[in-house]
Structures are given as structure tokens and as C-alpha cells.
Amino acid sequence: MSTKDLRFHPEALIAGHISALPKSGIRDFFELVNQMDDVISLGIGEPDFPTPWHIRESAIYSLEKGHTSYTSNLGLMSLREEISRYLSKLYDLEYCPVSQCIVTVGVSEALDLLLRAIINPGDEIIYHEPCYVSYSPCVRMAHGIPVAIPTFQKNHFALDPEDLRKSVTRRTKAILLNFPCNPTGAKLNTEQLRRIAEIAIEKNLLVIADEIYSELTYEGSHVSIATVPGMYERTVFLHGFSKAYSMTGFRVGFACGPASIIDAMMKIHQYSMLCAPTIAQESAVEALRNGHSAMLDMKEEYCERRNVISKHLNEMGLSCFKPEGAFYIFPNISSTGMTSKDFATRLLSEQNVALVPGPAFGACGEGYVRCSYATSIENIVEAMRRIKTFLRQ
Amino acid sequence: MKEKILRLLRENARLSDEDIAERLGTTPAKVKKTVAELEKSGLVKGYQALIDDSMLPESKVKAIISVNVRPEREGGFDKIARRLARFPQVTSLYLVSGSYDLEIEIQGETLQEIAGFVSSKLSSMDGVNSTVTHFILKKYKESGRFMEDDDEYKRLKISP
Numbered sequence: 001m002s003t004k005d006l007r008f009h010p011e012a013l014i015a016g017h018i019s020a021l022p023k024s025g026i027r028d029f030f031e032l033v034n035q036m037d038d039v040i041s042l043g044i045g046e047p048d049f050p051t052p053w054h055i056r057e058s059a060i061y062s063l064e065k066g067h068t069s070y071t072s073n074l075g076l077m078s079l080r081e082e083i084s085r086y087l088s089k090l091y092d093l094e095y096c097p098v099s100q101c102i103v104t105v106g107v108s109e110a111l112d113l114l115l116r117a118i119i120n121p122g123d124e125i126i127y128h129e130p131c132y133v134s135y136s137p138c139v140r141m142a143h144g145i146p147v148a149i150p151t152f153q154k155n156h157f158a159l160d161p162e163d164l165r166k167s168v169t170r171r172t173k174a175i176l177l178n179f180p181c182n183p184t185g186a187k188l189n190t191e192q193l194r195r196i197a198e199i200a201i202e203k204n205l206l207v208i209a210d211e212i213y214s215e216l217t218y219e220g221s222h223v224s225i226a227t228v229p230g231m232y233e234r235t236v237f238l239h240g241f242s243k244a245y246s247m248t249g250f251r252v253g254f255a256c257g258p259a260s261i262i263d264a265m266m267k268i269h270q271y272s273m274l275c276a277p278t279i280a281q282e283s284a285v286e287a288l289r290n291g292h293s294a295m296l297d298m299k300e301e302y303c304e305r306r307n308v309i310s311k312h313l314n315e316m317g318l319s320c321f322k323p324e325g326a327f328y329i330f331p332n333i334s335s336t337g338m339t340s341k342d343f344a345t346r347l348l349s350e351q352n353v354a355l356v357p358g359p360a361f362g363a364c365g366e367g368y369v370r371c372s373y374a375t376s377i378e379n380i381v382e383a384m385r386r387i388k389t390f391l392r393q
Numbered sequence: 394m395k396e397k398i399l400r401l402l403r404e405n406a407r408l409s410d411e412d413i414a415e416r417l418g419t420t421p422a423k424v425k426k427t428v429a430e431l432e433k434s435g436l437v438k439g440y441q442a443l444i445d446d447s448m449l450p451e452s453k454v455k456a457i458i459s460v461n462v463r464p465e466r467e468g469g470f471d472k473i474a475r476r477l478a479r480f481p482q483v484t485s486l487y488l489v490s491g492s493y494d495l496e497i498e499i500q501g502e503t504l505q506e507i508a509g510f511v512s513s514k515l516s517s518m519d520g521v522n523s524t525v526t527h528f529i530l531k532k533y534k535e536s537g538r539f540m541e542d543d544d545e546y547k548r549l550k551i552s553p
């Protein structure tokens with residue numbers, strides 16, 4: 001047995017900016033929910049549909065054929081070509097599959113690569129809150145400074161261009177946009193996109209467009225900020241297969257943008273990740289070639305669930321903005337007099353319904369909760385019945 | 394709206410007008426009216442339950458019969474097809490391409506009943522050249538539904 005070296009404290013070895021990172025607010029709640037049985041969860045940020053069978057079947061085929069080696073660092077050429085065609089067809093975006101596209105381990109890795117590629121310590125990245133839980137920590141892990149701009153229900157959770165202008169400083173490097181938005185379901189109209197673009201151009205900023213929910217747009221069609229005049233050359237477009245194609249566990253996504261930035265991202269990717277999983281990449285090819293109608297069927301079902309859940313929530317007096325995209329709704333619970341956390345905790349213990357307190361997505365989420373409607377209508381209707389009972393008590 | 398209602402009813406014909414209205418963001422009255430029109434026009438012929446007969450204590454015997462037919466100068470296959478379709482044992486009947494002409498789905502209480510139908514009614518019918526009978530041994534899927542459910546796969550209960 002070795003004697004204990006009193007000088008050695010593993011916890012003291014943790015880098016300062018990592019030990020300073022708060023744990024995700026979702027995490028605490030997860031632990032609580034996980035101990036309970038028979039919970040109806042509206043807290044799940046991923047699709048409930050199994051991956052369409054033809055995609056799973058093609059994954060089996062890849063495995064059978066033994067396609068289990070590395071791919072090129074940028075990803076399979078066939079996949080990059082399909083991505084290029086897809087973006088051109090759906091969003092009118094033209095990217096060169098050779099130099100302007102990198103396949104990543106989900107949008108998660110794409111975002112991390114991009115932030116690491118562009119941030120010098122102390123650079124500021126502006127984003128809007130409430131937002132996806134990873135933005136602020138990812139910026140910090142890349143030694144940047146996250147600058148959050150709150151968005152409000154009265155503005156349909158759109159980013160106010162004037163607030164954006166006021167937040168830009170000499171150190172601002174990029175604006176990170178996520179529309180359709182997790183957790184609010186907000187999207188931007190063309191006028192709002194144009195005004196944000198104007199500021200990006202005037203202040204010479206990069207725009208990071210996390211458009212992972214783009215296909216799941218229920219009002220009108222999706223317009224990417226990269227298509228606004230003057231924006232193509234200053235936008236990095238992040239997208240993936242997790243949401244619209246119900247492929248979260250495959251872990252595959254991509255980034256498209258200026259060749260120099262993609263090249264810098266590729267440097268980090270080649271040394272840290274090598275490539276995205278080969279089977280996932282081949283499955284993604286199948287999704288893009290033959291998955292359109294299955295995707296549209298899922299989208300239609302989400303749209304119906306959205307109609308049901310927003311009607312029920314409004315009827316029981318929890319006002320909410322009717323989401324225009326993604327699969328979340330963000331009702332205002334302040335009329336109950338409870339904090340978001342109390343509301344969520346009591347609802348869980350009294351009625352076995354799980355949802356996520358709004359502040360998990362940023363301080364301005366206080367007074368709100370996030371309900372995901374990536375669950376069956378039967379579950380949604382039952383959860384609504386239980387919330388109604390909860391409110392009456 | 395018509396198409397959307399049809400899609401929902403195909404999936405679950407027991408949805409109420411209220412359920413459908415909620416999903417499509419419209420009023421129950423409008424749904425009621427549209428459904429009535431669909432029924433009146435004959436587009437919607439009726440509503441049935443999908444039943445896994447294998448779970449019943451005594452299930453019926455089912456078979457698929459491929460029939461080779463000599464078409465008639467007037468009316469082609471229609472005349473003989475209509476005649477066959479009238480037998481209550483025949484649950485579905487299709488004109489098909491390939492080496493056979495008609496595909497019949499048939500149901501009876503016993504194997505003998507179906508065998509009897511084939512020999513005494515079908516094969517002896519004027520215009521029927523030959524038949525091949527396939528008795529159904531097990532049903533895996535019907536009208537888009539699996540008869541056996543996969544074990545439920547559980548997602549994380551909370552995720553970002």
C-alpha cells in the first residue's frame with residue numbers, strides 16, 4: 001500500500017474555467033425525475049419517433065458490409081455532396097462540398113469546433129436567451145465571454161435588433177442565433193432577419209446559425225439568415241440529423257460556411273475527433289436521399305401536437321406564445337405565483353408530470369417552463385389533464 | 394382539410410370530431426361537416442377495428458387464393474370478379490398483374506369450408522382456369538400495424 005502524498009489534490013488540478021462552469025440546470029432535475037416511476041415527461045429534448053426504418057436498415061447494411069473504418073476528416077464525400085444538394089434545394093444555400101462543408105459529431109461538435117476556431121481569449125460571443133443549455137458553457141470552454149440578450153414573450157421571443165446593437169462591443173466576434181429556437185419555438189421573420197443582418201454587416205461580425213430545427217417550421221417556410229444579402233460570406237450554418245430525421249443517437253451533423261473557417265474547424269476536428277462515425281455518416285446519406293417523406297410525416301404530427309398543447313395550456317390560463325417551429329412550448333406560469341422551479345418540482349411530486357424549469361435556459365426564463373411535445377398526443381392530453389388538476393389545488 | 398382528416402381517420406377512426414379539431418386547429422363543427430361530406434360522397438366507406446385474431450380462443454381460417462381467369466369479350470374481368478365478390482366468405486378481391494389475374498382473400502370457419510368453396514364454387518365457375526390456395530399461418534402486419542409490439546425503448550426522461 002502506498003502512503004498518501006499530502007501534496008496531491010486532484011480537485012486542485014481542474015482548470016479554473018472548468019471548475020467555474022455551473023452544472024446544467026437540467027441535470028439536477030434529471031436526477032430527481034430519474035428516481036420516479038410512471039412519470040409523463042414533457043422534458044425530453046429529442047424526438048420520440050424511432051429513426052425511420054429505411055435509415056436504420058441502411059445502418060445495418062453498412063455494418064454487414066463491414067464499413068467500419070475511418071472516413072476522410074471532412075466526412076464522406078458522398079455525404080457532403082448530398083448535404084450540398086439538400087441545402088440548395090431546401091434553403092437556396094450553395095456550398096462547395098469539397099471546401100465549404102465538414103461533417104461532425106452532431107451540431108454539438110460543430111459548435112464546439114467553430115467556437116474554438118474563432119475565439120481568442122476574451123472575445124465576446126453574443127447569443128439570445130432563453131436558449132439551448134450548451135451555448136454559454138461552450139463559449140467559456142473556448143475561453144470566450146458569453147454575452148446573453150434576453151428575449152421576451154411579448155416579442156414572441158424574437159431577438160430585438162436594438163438590443164443586439166447595444167450589446168456589441170469592440171470585443172464582439174460573433175452572434176449565435178438559434179431559430180427555430182429551443183426552448184421557445186420562436187422564429188424570425190424576414191424583416192427581423194434583415195435588421196439583424198444589417199447590424200452584423202455594420203459591425204463586421206460573424207453569424208453562427210444553429211438552424212438544427214429548420215425543417216420543423218410550422219408557420220411559413222424556413223429562411224436561413226445566410227440567404228440575406230451580404231450574409232452568406234459571414235455566416236457559418238450549423239445543421240444536423242438529430243431532430244428532423246430523428247437520429248439523435250447516430251451523432252451526426254455538419255457545418256457549412258466560408259472555406260477558411262471550415263478549414264480551421266477541420267484542423268481541430270482532425271486532431272481531436274478524426275471523423276464522425278462512419279455508420280452514422282452512411283445513414284445520413286440515406287436520410288438525405290430517401291428520407292424526405294418520412295420527415296414530412298413526423299413534422300405534420302409535431303404540428304398537430306403543437307396545436308393540441310398550445311390550446312390546452314392557454315385554456316387553463318397558462319399563457320403561451322404559439323410556437324412556430326421546433327418541438328417545444330414555453331408557457332408563462334407566473335400567474336400561479338410559484339417560481340419555475342417550485343412549479344416544476346411540485347408538479348412532478350404531486351402529479352408525476354416532468355417538464356423543465358425555464359431558468360435552465362437562462363435567467364430570463366424565470367416564470368416559464370419548457371414543455372416538449374416530442375411525445376404522443378395521448379401523453380400530451382394526459383399531462384394537460386394532470387396539470388389542470390394541479391392548478392386547481 | 395379533407396386530406397388531413399382522412400389521414401387522421403386512417404390512423405385512428407375513433408378520434409372524435411373534437412380530437413380532430415384540436416389537432417388541426419379548427420372547430421368540431423367544421424370537422425363534423427367535412428366528415429359527413431366524406432361519408433356521403435362514398436369516399437369513406439365505413440370504419441372497422443383491426444383485430445389480432447390469433448388472440449381469440451377460436452380464430453377463423455384465412456387464405457389467399459390466386460385465380461387464373463379467362464377474360465370475357467365484353468366486360469373483361471369485371472363480370473367474374475363481381476360474381477366472386479358477392480360471396481360473403483370473400484373479404485377482399487383484387488385484379489392483379491403477373492401470372493394470375495385475381496387475388497382473393499377469403500375467410501371461413503374451418504379449413505374444410507374454404508377447401509369446399511374452392512372446389513365447388515370457384516374452380517367450377519365458368520371462366521376460371523386454375524387456382525392456387527395459400528392458407529395464412531401467421532399475421533405479422535395488417536393495415537400498417539404490427540401484430541407484435543417491440544419492447545418499448547425508453548429515452549432519457551429529461552434531456553436538453
Ligand SMILES: Cc1ncc(COP(=O)(O)O)c(C=O)c1O
Nearest residue numbers: 106107108132182240242253553
Ligand atoms: C438548439 C440545439 N442545438 C444543438 C443541439 C445538439 O444537437 P446534436 O444532436 O446535433 O448534437 C440541440 C439538441 O438538443 C439543440 O436543441
